[in-house]
Amino acid sequence: MRPTDRVFVALDMPEIEGAKAMAAQVAGLVGGVKLGLEFFMAQGPAGIRDVIAAGDLPLFLDLKLHDIPNTVAGAVRSVAPLAPKFLTIHAGGGPAMIRAAADAAREEAERLGVPRMRILAVTVLTSLSDEDLAAVGQAVPAADQVRRLAQVAHANGADGIVCSPAEVALLRRDLPADFTLMVPGIRPTWAAANDQKRVMGPRDAVAAGADHLVIGRPITADADPAAAARRIAEELGA
Numbered sequence: 001m002r003p004t005d006r007v008f009v010a011l012d013m014p015e016i017e018g019a020k021a022m023a024a025q026v027a028g029l030v031g032g033v034k035l036g037l038e039f040f041m042a043q044g045p046a047g048i049r050d051v052i053a054a055g056d057l058p059l060f061l062d063l064k065l066h067d068i069p070n071t072v073a074g075a076v077r078s079v080a081p082l083a084p085k086f087l088t089i090h091a092g093g094g095p096a097m098i099r100a101a102a103d104a105a106r107e108e109a110e111r112l113g114v115p116r117m118r119i120l121a122v123t124v125l126t127s128l129s130d131e132d133l134a135a136v137g138q139a140v141p142a143a144d145q146v147r148r149l150a151q152v153a154h155a156n157g158a159d160g161i162v163c164s165p166a167e168v169a170l171l172r173r174d175l176p177a178d179f180t181l182m183v184p185g186i187r188p189t190w191a192a193a194n195d196q197k198r199v200m201g202p203r204d205a206v207a208a209g210a211d212h213l214v215i216g217r218p219i220t221a222d223a224d225p226a227a228a229a230r231r232i233a234e235e236l237g238a
């Protein structure tokens, strides 16, 4: 994999034209685009199709599904025609919900004759610290909770997880090499942390064992997004 292929740029914005323009600016400097709740709530599946049709980059659909198994399986079936490379669910939805999502992804891909989307389970959001977890009654270090949820995700058919860079090295010891670690919370030294709490630079995250890096504001909020994406690509050795 080329260093730039590891990077999914997070297009967190509500407008189609803005997302398409940003994707075009960073094309060749990133490996894919991530569209999430802000874009999907505003533009829906038609907007996703529009952005994808404008470029030629793999799609990571970050919808963080979290509901009862039957509802999540239905949502997975509903987005299958978009043929995302990755789709997120919340690992906290539990074993049956993760299994239902993985089964629905496989069955729907076979039915439609499209490539199977990879199901990634979000463990502990990178915006949460140990103190934040304690505040919601999870009085364990984030790393322990991530490790536990990663094992549940793996045992129930997920293709990988979303975790912070701080947990990657630990997880790599426990999990098979083909279990995808998708890693947001990436902050080059020259970028602001914003609301992210468990962060690391791109080069260190890859050295620790991250498969893919999710990077939004360090690129999209920069005055020159293409220059920021190029700087990150260079940090990654491109």
Ligand SMILES: O=c1ccn([C@@H]2O[C@H](COP(=O)(O)O)[C@@H](O)[C@H]2O)c(=O)[nH]1
Binding pocket: 010, 012, 036, 062, 122, 124, 125, 126, 127, 162, 163, 184, 185, 186, 194, 196, 214, 215, 216, 217, 218
């Ligand atoms: O734990 C998580 C899960 C998902 N995300 C998403 O990644 C990007 C990060 O954007 P930045 O601007 O680089 O902070 C964003 O779309 C989140 O929804 C995450 O940050 N942490």
